[in-house]
Amino acid sequence: ASLDSQINDPFLLSRPDVHDISATIGKDLVGTDHPVLNSAARYFFTSEDGKGKGKQVRPVMVMLVSRAIMPYENKRGVSSHRLAHILKSQRRLAEITEMIHTASLFHDDVIDDADTRRGQPAAHRAFGNKMAILAGDYLLARASICLARLRNVDVVECMSTVIEHLVRGEVLQIKDSRKGVADIEGYLRKNFYKTASLMANSCKSAALLGENISPEVVDAAYTYGKHVGVAFQLIDDALDFEGSAASLGKPALADLNAGLSTAPVLFAAESHGQLIPAMARKFKERGDIDLALRCIDETDGVNRTKKLAAIHAEKAMDAVMALEPSPYRDSLVHLACRVVDRSR
Ligand code: FPP
Ligand code: MG
Ligand code: MG
Numbered sequence: 001a002s003l004d005s006q007i008n009d010p011f012l013l014s015r016p017d018v019h020d021i022s023a024t025i026g027k028d029l030v031g032t033d034h035p036v037l038n039s040a041a042r043y044f045f046t047s048e049d050g051k052g053k054g055k056q057v058r059p060v061m062v063m064l065v066s067r068a069i070m071p072y073e074n075k076r077g078v079s080s081h082r083l084a085h086i087l088k089s090q091r092r093l094a095e096i097t098e099m100i101h102t103a104s105l106f107h108d109d110v111i112d113d114a115d116t117r118r119g120q121p122a123a124h125r126a127f128g129n130k131m132a133i134l135a136g137d138y139l140l141a142r143a144s145i146c147l148a149r150l151r152n153v154d155v156v157e158c159m160s161t162v163i164e165h166l167v168r169g170e171v172l173q174i175k176d177s178r179k180g181v182a183d184i185e186g187y188l189r190k191n192f193y194k195t196a197s198l199m200a201n202s203c204k205s206a207a208l209l210g211e212n213i214s215p216e217v218v219d220a221a222y223t224y225g226k227h228v229g230v231a232f233q234l235i236d237d238a239l240d241f242e243g244s245a246a247s248l249g250k251p252a253l254a255d256l257n258a259g260l261s262t263a264p265v266l267f268a269a270e271s272h273g274q275l276i277p278a279m280a281r282k283f284k285e286r287g288d289i290d291l292a293l294r295c296i297d298e299t300d301g302v303n304r305t306k307k308l309a310a311i312h313a314e315k316a317m318d319a320v321m322a323l324e325p326s327p328y329r330d331s332l333v334h335l336a337c338r339v340v341d342r343s344r
Contacts, residue, residue, distance in 0.1 A: 007327050010060055010335040017063035017091060022046075022053045025095050030142050040127045040135035041142075044102050044118065052118045055344075058101055058202055059094035061228065061335065065206040065221050066090035067328035068320070069213055078211045089150050089209050096159065097202040099143040104166050106136035111170065112258060119249040154208050158201040169194025173260065184266050188230065195236075196229025220319045224332060227316035232339050234309035237262035238302050239343070241293075247344055256289050258282075263308065264301035265292055271299055306340065313340045 006013040026045030032038045044052045066087060073083060108114075109122035110129050116122060124132035140163065147159055172190040176183070203225030207218040240255045241264055255262050259282025261269070269275040272295040278288040296302060316336040323329045 003327060007330045008334055010064060010331040010338065013327065013331045014060045014063045014067075017067075017087075018056055018059045018094065021056065021059050021091075021095050021098060025099060029095060029099065029146060030139060032138070036127070036131060037135060037138060040123060040131050041138050043123050043126065043135070044105075052120055054118050056098065057232070057335075057339070058097045058199060061199060061225060061332070062090065062094040062097055062202050062206045064328050064332050064335065065203045065224070066210070068323055068326055068332060069207055069210045069217060069221070070328075071324035071326055072213055072217060073211050076212050082211065086209060086211060089152075090206050092146060092150060093155070093159075093202065093205055093209060096143045096146050097198065099139050099146075100159070100162060100166075101198060103136040103139035103143070106132050106139070108170070111174075112254070114254070116249065150209070152209060155205045158205045158208065162198045162201045165193040165197035169197070184263070187261075187263060187266055191230055191233040192226070195233040196226045199229035199232070200226035217323065220322050223319035224316045224336075227312040227319065228336050228339055231309040231312040231316065231336070234263055234305050234312065235340060235342060238264060238305040238309070241296065241302050243344065249344060253289075256283055256292055259284065263305040264296045267301040267304045268292070268295040268299040309340050313337065 011018075022045045026042045030041045030045065032041065044054070047053070070083070073086070078086075105117060106123045109117055110124045110132055114122050115125060120126075122132075123135060126132075127135065144160075147156055150156070169190055169192075172186075172193060176186055176190065200222045204218055204222040207213050207221040237255065240253060240262065243252050256265070261279045265275065265279065269279060275292060275295050278285070278291055281288070283289050283292060313336040317333045320329055320332045320336075
């Protein structure tokens with residue numbers, strides 16, 4: 001493919017860096033001699049046909065950021081030998097990021113009692129709750145070892161903060177679903193913790209692993225990841241109302257059925273106060289879900305959610321456009337577009 005069409009497709013441009021990340025995790029990073037733990041931990045990392053791999057958005061972001069900051073390293077005359085070493089550590093960071101993400105999905109599907117993930121049975125449906133939780137813990141442990149081996153304490157701090165944030169986001173979600181008031185700000189804060197922090201801090205870490213990268217560039221990487229993450233979660237929450245189980249690879253209307261008020265509901269509740277009691281009782285009474293769907297329809301709640309996502313995607317693009325020009329920078333811009341346009 002021409003360079004132009006590769007820029008338009010961030011997944012294509014990052015393919016040489018990303019294509020065997022799952023295989024490396026499955027083969028080299030999470031193997032253990034205990035057969036059950038071994039197959040549970042490698043559940044999403046070993047299929048031949050690539051099923052179960054997911055979109056790998058996070059590794060793609062990490063590798064594109066890593067390449068996009070290379071003009072700065074080149075300007076400072078970093079040797080090609082040194083550059084290859086740096087790229088190897090950034091690639092390991094991409095693997096760590098995917099391991100942390102997958103660990104959180106193992107736990108999330110237990111908490112959410114989800115049947116399917118990435119078009120196959122959720123890990124706890126395949127191995128039982130106890131093994132799924134332990135396999136998630138094991139992935140986190142392996143990710144921590146890999147992180148320590150990067151020998152960069154700032155990166156360790158960044159990525160450990162992510163784990164704290166994932167837990168905090170999940171707790172906030174359980175807590176505010178009990179409260180059920182229309183509070184977009186609280187909702188966005190929760191989205192930062194559960195989704196955006198991982199993207200922000202892994203992009204930041206990719207920059208930190210570079211040689212002599214200025215604080216401005218490190219900040220740009222963080223800001224890019226943060227806004228892509230917020231946009232990503234907003235679209236996820238919009239798709240929950242639009243997609244089908246087949247298109248999503250996981251159940252649709254899952255949030256409402258779980259009693260969660262995401263952005264479309266929160267927007268609708270601003271002008272439809274009758275939604276608030278239904279939200280507070282987690283849509284448990286007959287007719288609550290239909291009422292919510294009707295109000296969201298009347299107030300264009302799903303499209304308003306997508307518009308807010310587009311605003312965050314633009315902030316992400318602004319951040320990354322401050323970097324030196326490169327195909328990788330432009331591809332990051334396209335990735336922010338794709339996050340908003342996606343259907344799964
Ligand atoms: C998916 O959200 C879940 C997350 C983004 C984070 C889950 C975090 C935890 C369970 C805390 C434990 C963390 C670790 C690191 C083990 P969702 O349920 O809204 O999305 P879904 O529709 O994809 O399930
Ligand atoms: Mg879930
Ligand atoms: Mg969840």
